[in-house]
Amino acid sequence: MDTAIEVSGLVVTRGKRTVLDHFSCTVPRGSVTGLLGPSGSGKTTLMRAVVGVQVVAGGTVTVLGSPAGSPALRSRIGYLTQAPSVYADLTVRENARYFASLYRLGKDAADQAIETVGLTGAAGQLVSDLSGGQRSRASLACAIVSRPELLVLDEPTVGQDPVLRDELWAHFRRMAADGATVLVSSHVMDEANRCDRLLLIRDGLLIADDTPAAVKAAAGTDDLDQAFLNLIRKHEAVAA
Numbered sequence: 491m492d493t494a495i496e497v498s499g500l501v502v503t504r505g506k507r508t509v510l511d512h513f514s515c516t517v518p519r520g521s522v523t524g525l526l527g528p529s530g531s532g533k534t535t536l537m538r539a540v541v542g543v544q545v546v547a548g549g550t551v552t553v554l555g556s557p558a559g560s561p562a563l564r565s566r567i568g569y570l571t572q573a574p575s576v577y578a579d580l581t582v583r584e585n586a587r588y589f590a591s592l593y594r595l596g597k598d599a600a601d602q603a604i605e606t607v608g609l610t611g612a613a614g615q616l617v618s619d620l621s622g623g624q625r626s627r628a629s630l631a632c633a634i635v636s637r638p639e640l641l642v643l644d645e646p647t648v649g650q651d652p653v654l655r656d657e658l659w660a661h662f663r664r665m666a667a668d669g670a671t672v673l674v675s676s677h678v679m680d681e682a683n684r685c686d687r688l689l690l691i692r693d694g695l696l697i698a699d700d701t702p703a704a705v706k707a708a709a710g711t712d713d714l715d716q717a718f719l720n721l722i723r724k725h726e727a728v729a730a
């Protein structure tokens with residue numbers, strides 16, 4: 491297996507809490523890998539460690555063959571945070587062109603990214619005048635504008651309607667088909683079903699790392715929601 495991300499024995503403390511406790515996982519190249527788990531389980535923290543913006547207390551994170559946070563990785567990774575990370579006083583188009591210019595790309599790349607996220611009709615609008623869901627898509631356009639080898643997406647479809655969610659997921663699948671790796675967190679089970687692999691985190695521990703089909707089979711149900719509940723309860727029973 492060609493590996494895009496290798497996390498080994500990762501320990502992260504935030505405040506007084508150990509958020510990730512000797513956490514290990516791998517993410518295959520060219521896959522869409524879903525990161526799932528209850529609120530506060532450590533998904534964002536893991537993503538921050540992967541993109542190299544999280545202080546870690548132990549372990550290693552290797553991304554595309556280099557230590558996470560290496561300067562050489564900056565142009566190879568796109569990161570979408572939960573909070574919109576675009577300039578509110580610029581238009582969608584100006585934001586996308588600005589981010590494109592950081593990668594020495596022109597307006598075609600910016601326009602393409604805007605189209606991909608379904609914002610062509612709002613390209614001339616100031617970000618401050620957009621809805622929450624549109625703002626999130628403007629951030630996504632800036633994260634994908636350079637066509638990164640690794641795309642790390644923290645709940646990219648929150649606030650989007652079903653048609654847009656479907657289109658965005660089709661795009662993630664196309665990116666993976668073209669060889670990119672997509673690591674995406676979500677709380678939505680029909681999205682989890684569209685992943686090649688799933689990582690399920692509970693209280694900073696990995697409790698499942700498999701294909702959606704294998705996760706369901708292991709939990710003895712065809713329903714992914716129920717499978718996760720079964721796995722979490724099984725994990726709680728073992729821990730008690």
Ligand SMILES: Nc1ncnc2c1ncn2[C@@H]1O[C@H](COP(=O)(O)OP(=O)(O)OP(=O)(O)O)[C@@H](O)[C@H]1O
Pocket residue numbers: 504505506507509527528529530531532533534535536
């Ligand atoms: N800046 C911070 N300082 C201290 N603790 C923090 C900080 N940010 C997050 N935490 C704690 O770290 C833990 C993991 O948070 P994290 O954001 O990684 O969870 P998550 O799984 O992404 O949650 P959600 O699904 O709600 O986004 C939580 O207990 C949270 O309270």
